[in-house]
Amino acid sequence: MHRHLDEELKELNASILKMGNFTQEAIFKSIEALKDRNKDLAKDVIEKDTSIDALELEIDEKCIDIIARYQPMAGDLRFITTGMKINAELERIADIAVDIAQRTLELVDKPLLKPLIDIPKLTVVAQEMVKMTIDSFIKADIELARKVLLMDPEADQLRNLIQKELIEDYMVKDGKTAPRAVQLLLIARFLERICDHATNIAEDVIYMVKAEVVKHHPEKL
Amino acid sequence: MNNVCAKVIRAENVNFFYGQTQALKNINMQICANQVTAIIGPSGCGKSTFIRLINRMNELIPHARLEGKIYLDQQDITDPSVDPSEIRKMVGMVFQKPNPFPKTIYENISYGLEVNGIRDKYFIEEKVIDALKKAALWEEVKNRLRDNALKLSGGQQQRLCIARALAVEPKVILFDEPCASLDPISTGKIEELILQLKENYTIVIVTHNMQQAARVSDFTAFFLLGELIEFGKTQEIFTAPKDKRTEDYITGRFG
Numbered sequence: 001m002h003r004h005l006d007e008e009l010k011e012l013n014a015s016i017l018k019m020g021n022f023t024q025e026a027i028f029k030s031i032e033a034l035k036d037r038n039k040d041l042a043k044d045v046i047e048k049d050t051s052i053d054a055l056e057l058e059i060d061e062k063c064i065d066i067i068a069r070y071q072p073m074a075g076d077l078r079f080i081t082t083g084m085k086i087n088a089e090l091e092r093i094a095d096i097a098v099d100i101a102q103r104t105l106e107l108v109d110k111p112l113l114k115p116l117i118d119i120p121k122l123t124v125v126a127q128e129m130v131k132m133t134i135d136s137f138i139k140a141d142i143e144l145a146r147k148v149l150l151m152d153p154e155a156d157q158l159r160n161l162i163q164k165e166l167i168e169d170y171m172v173k174d175g176k177t178a179p180r181a182v183q184l185l186l187i188a189r190f191l192e193r194i195c196d197h198a199t200n201i202a203e204d205v206i207y208m209v210k211a212e213v214v215k216h217h218p219e220k221l
Numbered sequence: 222m223n224n225v226c227a228k229v230i231r232a233e234n235v236n237f238f239y240g241q242t243q244a245l246k247n248i249n250m251q252i253c254a255n256q257v258t259a260i261i262g263p264s265g266c267g268k269s270t271f272i273r274l275i276n277r278m279n280e281l282i283p284h285a286r287l288e289g290k291i292y293l294d295q296q297d298i299t300d301p302s303v304d305p306s307e308i309r310k311m312v313g314m315v316f317q318k319p320n321p322f323p324k325t326i327y328e329n330i331s332y333g334l335e336v337n338g339i340r341d342k343y344f345i346e347e348k349v350i351d352a353l354k355k356a357a358l359w360e361e362v363k364n365r366l367r368d369n370a371l372k373l374s375g376g377q378q379q380r381l382c383i384a385r386a387l388a389v390e391p392k393v394i395l396f397d398e399p400c401a402s403l404d405p406i407s408t409g410k411i412e413e414l415i416l417q418l419k420e421n422y423t424i425v426i427v428t429h430n431m432q433q434a435a436r437v438s439d440f441t442a443f444f445l446l447g448e449l450i451e452f453g454k455t456q457e458i459f460t461a462p463k464d465k466r467t468e469d470y471i472t473g474r475f476g
Contacts, residue, residue, distance in 0.1 A: 003473055071432050073459050073471040211461030 026097035226253035259438035313386030319378035356384035376407025
């Protein structure tokens with residue numbers, strides 16, 4: 001039977017996909033700006049965040065509208081409530097890209113502290129997790145969502161490695177490096193937070209597809 | 222699933238036929254005391270047939286035939302030697318269209334008591350007032366008890382029918398689409414009432430309104446083509462049904 005609701009859900013799906021694309025672009029650009037010491041690109045990330053915020057509100061409104069008008073049940077309800085949560089997670093990720101861009105603006109005028117090796121590695125993990133997690137939502141693919149969850153420890157490990165190096169090899173040895181080292185430390189922390197948000201999305205996707213709550217239940221994985 | 226509650230009604234291997242047509246197929250279902258159980262399903266799925274069996278309403282239908290057993294507590298209510306009016310004292314019923322007697326508001330309620338042989342006028346009066354209060358109708362009718370019940374609004378008539386059912390102190394109240402002909406305000410009042418009544422009664426409600434089932438019930442049963450497809454906690458049925466047919470029905474994908 002044809003359901004008008006399906007068209008609404010398709011539209012919602014497309015909007016969340018768009019949100020996902022914007023967010024991925026923001027992460028990509030913020031890291032490119034850091035690597036290339038490109039102020040314009042960093043500023044671009046900060047400016048474009050307004051349109052991501054606007055899209056977040058639009059998606060929220062759409063979800064509330066669908067709930068009010070259709071009173072969805074079962075799989076439809078799980079899709080919409082998950083969509084709302086994912087929307088918020090993506091917006092937070094985009095905000096983190098802005099944070100990275102701001103740290104980058106602080107760093108570009110100062111001499112390079114060290115060649116970036118592990119931060120780009122962590123960036124690859126973060127970008128991969130975000131991409132996979134969005135794909136898992138769009139395709140309702142729980143296997144992909146599970147893979148994202150399994151990647152999170154890798155991100156934590158890289159973050160710890162970066163932290164240790166910056167503290168022990170730079171800040172402790174030469175206090176004058178601290179202002180720059182702290183910026184890089186924050187960036188590593190931000191990237192790891194992106195991975196955490198990707199993990200949250202993956203958990204929500206598993207709930208959406210299987211109605212199974214894995215959040216705060218690691219034993220269920 | 223619902224194994225911790227006391228079971229008031231147990232349907233065991235219930236098959237029901239209207240002539241050659243099988244309306245219910247091997248229904249096994251248990252209904253919890255002091256809970257609201259909603260029965261949902263498309264027209265013709267057997268949900269009304271099923272609840273009508275619980276107070277022996279189907280046996281007057283020509284060529285109707287029942288197999289299996291339905292227990293109310295320990296008593297087999299399908300046993301032909303049990304007087305249906307005894308069953309109906311324990312199992313009240315409220316229908317889709319309010320059907321008060323064309324008598325006064327007072328008489329609508331006193332009638333059931335008098336039929337049951339009660340003669341004490343003071344006792345009857347007490348019971349009438351009590352039933353009207355329990356049905357959340359007392360404040361609206363206390364000064365017009367001698368008015369004809371048909372003067373009441375649809376929603377009030379329905380609450381009068383509930384009061385009438387309550388007066389004989391049943392254990393179970395069956396509601397067959399009680400709000401189908403009511404406006405949203407009256408519907409809201411009946412739903413509120415159902416939630417209050419479950420403290421003292423076991424309630425089974427047949428409804429076409431999915432949101433109503435979701436709002437008022439603790440357990441939901443989904444019937445399709447005479448079969449019980451899924452039975453579970455209402456929250457589970459409406460957020461994560463296990464059977465695809467349940468999902469398709471409650472999300473409106475049917476047909």
